[in-house]
Every structure is written in structure tokens, then in C-alpha cells.
Amino acid sequence: MVAFLSVAVPTATGVLALLIQRAWLREMIHLIGSIATTFIGFLLVWKVTLHGPMTSQNQFFHIDALSAVILAIISIVSLTTSLHSIGYIRHEQQEGLLNVRQTRQYYMLYHLFIATMVLVAVVNNMGLLWVSIEATTVVSAFLVAIYKKGEALEATWKYLMICSAGIAFALLGVIILYASSIAKLGSNNQVLNWTVLSNSHLVLQPDLVALSFVFIMVGFGTKVGLAPMHFWLPDAHSQAPSPVSALLSGVLLNCAMLGLIRFGIVAENTIHGQLIEHLFIGFGLLSVVVAFPFILVQKDFKRMLAFSTVEHMGIIAVALGIGGSLGYAAALLQMFNHSMGKSMLFLTAGNVNQKYKSKQMPRVFGVLRAMPFTGFVFLVGTLAITGVPPFNIFTSEFSIFVAGFRQGHAVTTSVLILFIAFIFAALMFHMMKMIFGEDVRERMTKGEVSRWTAIPLVLPLFFVVIFGLYMPASFTHLIHQASLVLAGGSRV
Structure with missing residues (x-):
């Protein structure tokens, strides 16, 4: 029942947000639905x-445990x-960039987007996993195009065309796996x-399974943003509203990576x-x-952050390829750490x-x-996302390096x-x-755009700073459980 509610609550919240006319009530429903979704997750x-x-x-x-990491x-x-x-959204309305109708559409699509990503994490059937990932594409495309401007529409079409082509390859892989x-x-x-x-004792037809995974790697790899299938990602991330960019980079790509991992x-x-x-x-x-020269x-700067996401998805993929208990655990930890740091950076980019x-x-x-506050978070996020100690990404990246040398991938790890x-x-x-640069526009008023856009940054900032110094035993236990699933040692 709880699993059903994890998908039903954000879906119902999105529908209500579209139907409600009054702005304050729509925001209240949005807030209550978001808190409920987080609580259920x-x-x-x-x-x-525990169980x-x-x-x-x-x-x-x-x-x-793999689902649980993504749900976390x-x-x-x-919530952030x-x-x-x-x-x-209030600011965008005040500036005339969004009207009331677009605002209602935004809140509806936002919660439907959350619902589709939760479904990716909790669905059992691998065919429905493919359907769920395709659903995230459709819903998020409307969010990328929410401003209905030329560049946003162009980015949306590129996003739809490239990801749909990739997902078609993945569908072919699913069909071949089904045949096997x-x-x-x-x-x-x-x-x-x-x-x-x-089931680790289940042995299917090797040739069909190998062919199936090649198609799935290309298909879901497109959605993950792995090069050379990444060309949609910088445009979509840069043109979407910043909260959506944070979801795309911090959550959606990890959902696609989950599909890749399962297959x-x-x-x-x-x-x-x-x-x-x-x-x-x-x-x-x-x-x-590929990410470096771009x-x-x-x-x-939003496109720059998007190419940084391509880099980090690549790092996670390398860690998964390196394997071993440490490599798998480091890959999962990198997924979590990158989500905290990059979502925080995209939100600060929106403030800027x-x-x-x-x-x-x-x-x-x-x-x-x-x-001052956004600038401080921007600085911490930049240091964190580049792997500077003592922030959280340093911990996971260092673990990947150690795993690489231990598993005999010295050249790969060095590169x-x-x-x-x-x-x-x-x-x-x-x-x-x-x-730190000198601002030549002396008349700019000092201060944050809104408390609503500043205060939420504290949540990812907490994980970026604290998880670089200390990780709770319950979290490390969850990562260990998930790494066992990856290693095939236990389905826990």
C-alpha cells in the first residue's frame, strides 16, 4: 500500500494543482503534497x-536497496x-515570464514528473521500467518547454528526438531479453x-542477452547522458526552469542509471x-x-553545469565498470553525493x-x-562538485580511485x-x-531574490558538508546492501 501511495500522492497533487484557481491554495497543496511524497519515500x-x-x-x-537509494x-x-x-515561480510571474495558466501547468507537470521517477524506482516488471523511463521523458519535456520561447522549444525538440531514439534502442533490447x-x-x-x-542461478541465452544489453546500454545511456549520446542534455538543462534542471541532473539521470544497472x-x-x-x-x-573541452x-553557466553532469555520470559509469564491493559502493555513493551537490548548484544558478x-x-x-548566502552556497557547491575535500564528492571519488587501482584498472583510473x-x-x-569578481554595476541591490529560493538550499548543503565528514551507520548500511545487489551476492 505504501508503494502505491508513493506514486499516487504526487499524481493526485499534480492534478489538484492544475484544477485550483487561487495561487495561495495551489502553493499550499503543492507544499503539502511535496512533504507527503518525501515522508512516504x-x-x-x-x-x-530494516527489513x-x-x-x-x-x-x-x-x-x-537499489530502489531505496534512488528513493532517498x-x-x-x-523536497528542496x-x-x-x-x-x-512567484518571481517568474512577477517578471511576466510565466502567466497563471503556465504556473498551473508547471505545478501539475512537476508532481507528475516526481511520480514517474518514483515509479522507475519501485516497479518490478522490467518492461514497465522501460515505460516509466519513457514517461519521465514525455512529462519533463513539457517542463523544459514551459517558457514557450524559441530556445526552450528547440531544446525540447532535441530532447524528445534524441531520447526517444535512444529509448527505442532500449525497447529493442527489452524485447530481445524477453525473447530469451x-x-x-x-x-x-x-x-x-x-x-x-x-536470480543469480538463472542462465538465459548468452548471445541474445549480450545483444540485448548492447541495445540497452545505448538506449538508457542516452537518457543517462553518456557521451556520445549526450547532446540533448546541455540544451535541456540550460533552458528548463532551475528547479527542473536540478531534478533533471540530480534525479532523472540516476533513475535512468538505475534501469541500466538492473539490466x-x-x-x-x-x-x-x-x-x-x-x-x-x-x-x-x-x-x-568529452566533457572537459566543452x-x-x-x-x-547552466550549460557548464550540465556538462559537469555529463562528467559525473561518466565517473559513475566507470565505477560500475570497475566493480568489486568497493567500486559498486563508491558508484552508489557518487550517485547520491552528486545529486546533492549538483541540484544545489542548479538552484543557486537559478537565484543568480x-x-x-x-x-x-x-x-x-x-x-x-x-x-551573500547564495554566493556562499555557490562557492561550497563549486568546491564540492570539483571533488575538493572535505566535501562529500571527494569521499566517493577517492573511493572510486582506490577501487580502480585495487581491481587492476590502473590506466583507466589514471586517465x-x-x-x-x-x-x-x-x-x-x-x-x-x-x-569573487568585481561587479561593475554599483546600483545592484544587495540581498537575496527571495527567502523561498534561499532557505531551501540549506538541505542539500547539509548533505554536501556533513557527508564529507561523517556518514550515519544506517546510510552506510543501505549503501552496502545496494552494493550486494550489484555484486549479485544478495537481493537485499
């Missing part, structure tokens, strides 16, 4: 951490962005269930070879390498954009003086470290001028 995480995997609604829902990310980031959305499954298990309505396919586990049970390892490391390392030459009325870095100087260092230098070059 954490309730599921708590139950899985192991849960299956309900005639095996329609299945929530294991969704719960934290969605929902609070931020109130101040952000029915040959082994017979035709029944549970043949694509994760609870069936994740990878099924394939590994049959293939037991290096194909999966080589695909993850190859696409991951290429993503990190970050170096960027002028739009509204204050300076520009996303162009040459026009933004002295953020720390003009917006990874080198390009992470290059990207660190490029990001610091751009961001330090924005944060």
Missing part, C-alpha cells in the same frame, strides 16, 4: 533498510526543489519481473564476461574526456539568473557580495584522475570570477 527507505526488500500489489511493486535521492531533492519552486526469457521460463506475465530475472545485473548473471565491464568503462571514460569554452537577469558568465560578477583534474581547473577558472 523515507518511510519506504526506512522499511527496506530488506518489499514486494506488494501482486508483485507489481518491488523495492530493494528523490525524496531529498524533490518544491520549496525553491514557490519563490522561483520466454525460451527459458515459458510465456507468463512474470517473465520480465526483476524478482525473477535477478546489467541480469546480463551479468548470464554472460559472466568483460562485455559489460568494457561498455561501462568505455562510455564512462569517454563522457569524462566546460572549458562555455559562456552559459534571477538576480542578474543573465545566464552568461561574462555578465555575472561578485555574486558573494551581491547575494580518470587526470581529466577530473583538468575539469577542476576549468570549473574553478569560470566560477571564481563569477563568485
Whole structure:
């Protein structure tokens, strides 16, 4: 029942937000629905951490430790962005960038987007997992196009065309996997269930499974934003409202990565070879390498953050390819840590954009003086996302490096470290001028745009700072449980 509510509550909230005319009541429903969604998400995480995997609604829902990690990310980031959305959307209305109808559409689509991402995490059937990921594309595309401007519409079409092509490849992979499954298990309505396919003793047809995973890697890799299928990502992230950019980068890509992981586990049970390892490391390392020159030459700071996301998705993919208990745990930790840091940065970017009325870095100087709190969070987020200690991403990236050398991937790990260092230098070059540079516009009023857009930043900031110094035992236990699922040692 709780799993059903995790999808039903945000869906109902979105429908109510569309129907309600009064702005204050719509914001109240939005806030209550967001808090309820977060509470249900954490309730599921708590139950899985204590009691192991849960299956309900005639095996329609299945929530294991992997699901719980994604649900934790969704719960934290969605609560942060929902609070931020109130101040952000109010300002956009005051500036005439959004009208009342667009605002109602925004809140409806926002909660439907959350519902589709939760469904990705909790659904049992692998075919419905594909449907859920495709649903996230459709709903989020309308959010990217919410301003209905030329650049936003262009970004939306690129997003739809590239991701739909990728998802079509993934569908072909699912069909091939289904063909292999029915040959082994017979035709029944549970043949694509994760609870069936994740059995480590199940051996399907190796050739079909290998072909299936190649298609799935390309298909879901497109949605993850792995190079060279990443071209939609910078446009969509830069044109979407900043709370949506935070959800796209911090949550959606991890949901797609979850799909990739689940299919990878099924394939590994049959293939037991290096194909999966080589695909993850190859696409991951290429993503990190490709991201560097684009970050170096960027002028739009939201596009720069988007290419940083390509880098981090690549780092996660490399960690998954490296494998081993430490590699898997580090990959999951990197997913969580990146979500906190990057969602925080996109929200601060939204604050800066509204204050300076520009996303162009040459026009933004002295953020720390003009917006003291946002500037401070911007600085911490920049240091964190580039892997500077003692922040949380340093912990996960260092663990990935250790795992790489331990597992015999010294060359791959060395190249990874080198390009992470290059990207660190490029990001610091751009961001330090924005944060500390001298603002030539003396008449700019000092202060935050809104308390609603400033205060929510405290939540991801907490995880960015504290998880770099200390991680609760319950969280490390959850990461360990999830890494066991990845290793095939236990479905907990």
C-alpha cells in the first residue's frame, strides 16, 4: 500500500494543482503534497533498510536497496526543489515570464514528473521500467518547454528526438531479453519481473542477452547522458526552469542509471564476461574526456553545469565498470553525493539568473557580495562538485580511485584522475570570477531574490558538508546492501 501511495500522492497533487484557481491554495497543496511524497519515500527507505526488500500489489511493486537509494535521492531533492519552486515561480510571474495558466501547468507537470521517477524506482516488471523511463521523458519535456520561447522549444525538440531514439534502442533490447526469457521460463506475465530475472542461478541465452544489453546500454545511456549520446542534455538543462534542471541532473539521470544497472545485473548473471565491464568503462571514460573541452569554452553557466553532469555520470559509469564491493559502493555513493551537490548548484544558478537577469558568465560578477548566502552556497557547491575535500564528492571519488587501482584498472583510473583534474581547473577558472569578481554595476541591490529560493538550499548543503565528514551507520548500511545487489551476492 505504501508503494502505491508513493506514486499516487504526487499524481493526485499534480492534478489538484492544475484544477485550483487561487495561487495561495495551489502553493499550499503543492507544499503539502511535496512533504507527503518525501515522508512516504523515507518511510519506504526506512522499511527496506530494516527489513530488506518489499514486494506488494501482486508483485507489481518491488523495492530493494537499489530502489531505496534512488528513493532517498528523490525524496531529498524533490523536497528542496518544491520549496525553491514557490519563490522561483512567484518571481517568474512577477517578471511576466510565466502567466497563471503556465504556473498551473508547471505545478501539475512537476508532481507528475516526481511520480514517474518514483515509479522507475519501485516497479518490478522490467518492461514497465522501460515505460516509466519513457514517461519521465514525455512529462519533463513539457517542463523544459514551459517558457514557450524559441530556445526552450528547440531544446525540447532535441530532447524528445534524441531520447526517444535512444529509448527505442532500449525497447529493442527489452524485447530481445524477453525473447530469451520466454525460451527459458515459458510465456507468463512474470517473465520480465526483476524478482525473477535477478536470480543469480538463472542462465538465459548468452548471445541474445549480450545483444540485448548492447541495445540497452545505448538506449538508457542516452537518457543517462553518456557521451556520445549526450547532446540533448546541455540544451535541456540550460533552458528548463532551475528547479527542473536540478531534478533533471540530480534525479532523472540516476533513475535512468538505475534501469541500466538492473539490466546489467541480469546480463551479468548470464554472460559472466568483460562485455559489460568494457561498455561501462568505455562510455564512462569517454563522457569524462568529452566533457572537459566543452566546460572549458562555455559562456552559459547552466550549460557548464550540465556538462559537469555529463562528467559525473561518466565517473559513475566507470565505477560500475570497475566493480568489486568497493567500486559498486563508491558508484552508489557518487550517485547520491552528486545529486546533492549538483541540484544545489542548479538552484543557486537559478537565484543568480534571477538576480542578474543573465545566464552568461561574462555578465555575472561578485555574486558573494551581491547575494551573500547564495554566493556562499555557490562557492561550497563549486568546491564540492570539483571533488575538493572535505566535501562529500571527494569521499566517493577517492573511493572510486582506490577501487580502480585495487581491481587492476590502473590506466583507466589514471586517465580518470587526470581529466577530473583538468575539469577542476576549468570549473574553478569560470566560477571564481563569477563568485569573487568585481561587479561593475554599483546600483545592484544587495540581498537575496527571495527567502523561498534561499532557505531551501540549506538541505542539500547539509548533505554536501556533513557527508564529507561523517556518514550515519544506517546510510552506510543501505549503501552496502545496494552494493550486494550489484555484486549479485544478495537481493537485499
